[in-house]
Amino acid sequence: MSSDLLPPVLLVGCGKMGGALLHGWLERGLSHAVVVEPHKLSTEAFAHRVEVVPDAGAIPHAFVPEAVVFATKPQQAEAVLPSYKPFARGGALFLSIMAGKTISGLDAMLDGAAVVRAMPNTPAAIGQGFTVACAGRRVTAGQRALADRLLAATGEVAWVEAESLIDPVTAVSGGGPAYVFLLTELLERAAAEQGVPPDLARRMARATVIGSGALLGRSAEDAAVLRQNVTSPKGTTERALAVLMAERAWPALVPEAIDAATKRSRELAG
Numbered sequence: 001m002s003s004d005l006l007p008p009v010l011l012v013g014c015g016k017m018g019g020a021l022l023h024g025w026l027e028r029g030l031s032h033a034v035v036v037e038p039h040k041l042s043t044e045a046f047a048h049r050v051e052v053v054p055d056a057g058a059i060p061h062a063f064v065p066e067a068v069v070f071a072t073k074p075q076q077a078e079a080v081l082p083s084y085k086p087f088a089r090g091g092a093l094f095l096s097i098m099a100g101k102t103i104s105g106l107d108a109m110l111d112g113a114a115v116v117r118a119m120p121n122t123p124a125a126i127g128q129g130f131t132v133a134c135a136g137r138r139v140t141a142g143q144r145a146l147a148d149r150l151l152a153a154t155g156e157v158a159w160v161e162a163e164s165l166i167d168p169v170t171a172v173s174g175g176g177p178a179y180v181f182l183l184t185e186l187l188e189r190a191a192a193e194q195g196v197p198p199d200l201a202r203r204m205a206r207a208t209v210i211g212s213g214a215l216l217g218r219s220a221e222d223a224a225v226l227r228q229n230v231t232s233p234k235g236t237t238e239r240a241l242a243v244l245m246a247e248r249a250w251p252a253l254v255p256e257a258i259d260a261a262t263k264r265s266r267e268l269a270g
């Protein structure tokens, strides 16, 4: 077995985000994974590359994961987590990606285990994710390095000391892909409303978002400069931006949306 492979992982919940992480790990090279997932996996390819079991009781006794990753809904945490307490005895790290669920709350459900709370996003599936993580006080340097390795296998990772930052992180980078996809949908719809044939509207909207993201990724310029580069004085973009950047439009709506999501993350703690 190559030492480059990621260590054995037990993934609890393989829906959209758990599936995205698993996809990223498999692409990167994973030694062994067991997935606890009561429903049929949406991506058939996984089923041939990992061991899927319907509940904690069906995990093979010989399987010793180095990390147990919780990717079920936050509302299910209390019902699901306690079954995994025994893995703490083997020194496993518990890594939660559940929105809102605090380290102290997770600690209580797991009887004081080593917990890392992280907030990834779905581009993790193609190695282009962004995760912000926070380590609980029982996490050893080795366990933190393991969490970093797993998360870095799916994209960029940042660590914060203040756990409270994970709530706005959830709102911005956790949910962020949804806002970009919404913009894509709206551009496509607006183009079609202007008479652009639906196929072309779809291609145009997608290519514009993909190309802009790639340009942003390769450029050292601020986003504001890249925006200004498109905006000719007295031109067409200027007219559109006058609508979008009006006081009550995006400059008010984006912070309001992020505030609503941040508050929801805090509510989910309870």
Ligand SMILES: NC(=O)C1=CN([C@@H]2O[C@H](COP(=O)(O)OP(=O)(O)OC[C@H]3O[C@@H](n4cnc5c(N)ncnc54)[C@H](O)[C@@H]3O)[C@@H](O)[C@H]2O)C=CC1
Residues within 6 Å of the ligand: 012, 013, 014, 015, 016, 017, 018, 019, 036, 037, 038, 039, 055, 071, 072, 073, 074, 076, 080, 097, 098, 099, 100, 119, 120, 121, 122, 174, 175
């Ligand atoms: N979807 C996203 O972009 C992101 C989601 N998250 C977090 O990831 C978690 C999962 O979210 P999604 O993947 O969107 O939801 P999802 O509903 O797609 O996935 C949850 C999965 O858990 C499974 N499940 C239900 N009961 C279970 C049990 N007892 N044991 C094991 N698995 C069980 C479900 O069958 C489902 O496949 C949430 O806590 C969410 O806050 C975090 C970052 C981004």
Ligand SMILES: O=C(O)[C@@H]1CCC=N1
Residues within 6 Å of the ligand: 099, 170, 174, 175
């Ligand atoms: O919407 C949610 O609650 C999760 C957390 C961030 C993205 N999806």
